[in-house]
Amino acid sequence: MTERKENIINQALKLFAENGYINTSTNKIARAAGVSEGLIFRHFTNKQGLLDVIVEVGLKDAESFVLQLTKIQDPREVLSVSLELPKYLIGRQREFWQLYHSLKYQNPEFARKYKESDLISKLTSVIDNAFRELRYEHPGEEAAFFLLIIGGMFSLLTKEETGNEEAADMLRFIKSKYRL
Amino acid sequence: MTERKENIINQALKLFAENGYINTSTNKIARAAGVSEGLIFRHFTNKQGLLDVIVEVGLKDAESFVLQLTKIQDPREVLSVSLELPKYLIGRQREFWQLYHSLKYQNPEFARKYKESDLISKLTSVIDNAFRELRYEHPGEEAAFFLLIIGGMFSLLTKEETGNEEAADMLRFIKSKYRL
DNA sequence: GTCTATATCAGGATAGAC
DNA sequence: GTCTATCCTGATATAGAC
Secondary structure: HHHHHHHHHHHHHHHHHHHHHOOOOOHHHHHHHOHHHHHHHHHHOHHHHHHHHHHEEEEEEEHHHHHHHHOOOHHHHHHHHHHHHHHHHHHHHHHHHHHHHHHHHHHHHHHHHHHHHHHHHHHHHHHHHHHHHOOOOOHHHHHHHHHHHHHHHHHHHOOOOHHHHHHHHHHHHHHHHOOO | OHHHHHHHHHHHHHHHHOOOOOOOOHHHHHHHHHOHHHHHHHHHHHHHHHHOOOOHHHHHHHHHHHHHHHHHOOOHHHHHHHHHHHHOOOOOOOOOOOOHHHHHHHHHHHHOOOOHHHHHHHHHHHHHHHHHHHHOOOOOHHHHHHHHHHHHHHHHHHHHOOOOHHHHHHHHHHHHHHHO
8 A cells, every 4th residue: 555545545534524525525635635636546446435445444443343342251341341342443533433423324325335234233242142141131132222322422422522521421320330 | 385495395305314415406306396496596595595494494393392391290201201202203204303413423513503402401401300300319420321322212213224113122121221 | 486598616537648 | 656637517506587
């Protein structure tokens, strides 16, 4: 991967996240990356191709996190770490996750295209297992509820501003609720 | 409000929700509404003006729901009805709420413009009060958490497909968790 | 209130040279 | 791999007639 190519990806991600995918012209991207517009098309075929690369790279992070999760033995620890997922991911790539969620809301096809569901179902089963080991009465439902909470944490954190502190408080509160 | 004007609003809402605001041209709207393109601009000045009207109308529904909420005495009932808010609103205007959330994610300014925060803070205080009356130890944090849950229900319901049934199960589960 | 026609403009994409 | 120049399309918005 040449430096210029990488530059295009980084600048595009930044602009897509700030202003939205559609609102960001290839022209703007080229200027931000200090590169000619044509080069974008050489490397990525079209604007969509550029987005595809960005998303694939970004999702790898989440995949590796979930993979780590499967290696944890203690069920309490599994739940506790799961709750940290939004904070962890957004801490590393806030821009990407903002972009990701906005696109997902906009276009239902989107999540399917990048096989997000595989990731979710793996995460769900790990959490389900944890509740099962902890002898919760309705582990399946608990897991679904837990995922809803994780999703909520994501929203909280994505909404910058006061979101960060608010989320930290929330995290503490949830952990105490579950005795983690 | 003339019939044609109303038609423009309805068709625009439908198309905006389906394909996104930016992806929907005034041309498409005009054709869908069986109306000339110029008429849109006569009535709404520009495309943004059309969106403004749609959002203002749509939000009134949520406002009136929250207003009803303030009139309920029994705190358990307050919580229970609050949880129904997503289902109620989306049941009445699924398209609108899909549009609303996608725009909100896309553009942080968006929610501010239409004073969504007023609505949220009113809802929060009602819920906070309920937990206070129920003698919960940390009513403020409980209320914030409860709002996170409500937000999660919204996401669940917005994602059509199997979302509906899943959400019904979730609702039942949450209510039993809170003994409502 | 409504339509038709059209001006204007910007974005995505391509061609060809280096 | 990279740049410059350029084409083409489609979208917003306006003007003027009815």
